[in-house]
Amino acid sequence: MSVTLEFDEEVLAGLPLGPGERERHMQIELACRYYAKGWLSLGQAARLAGLDHYAFGVELGERGIPRQYGLTEAQEDLAHARCQ
Numbered sequence: 099m100s101v102t103l104e105f106d107e108e109v110l111a112g113l114p115l116g117p118g119e120r121e122r123h124m125q126i127e128l129a130c131r132y133y134a135k136g137w138l139s140l141g142q143a144a145r146l147a148g149l150d151h152y153a154f155g156v157e158l159g160e161r162g163i164p165r166q167y168g169l170t171e172a173q174e175d176l177a178h179a180r181c182q
Contacts, residue, residue, distance in 0.1 A: 125146070
């Protein structure tokens, strides 16, 4: 699935990111915010961000967002470990 968002060009030009970086940064930022709100699990948010669990955890740490580790996350970690 693909989602298209429209932003004011002047606002985007004010961001300290190049055109290729903007979309990627927004994808990660959105995943972090949805995770922080509890709307997505860690695994879901990592997939939305296009990152592995470790890299997504780093992004959360950079934003000061604590990891919410519960039964769902433990089960995802076990499933992920079994695939490795």
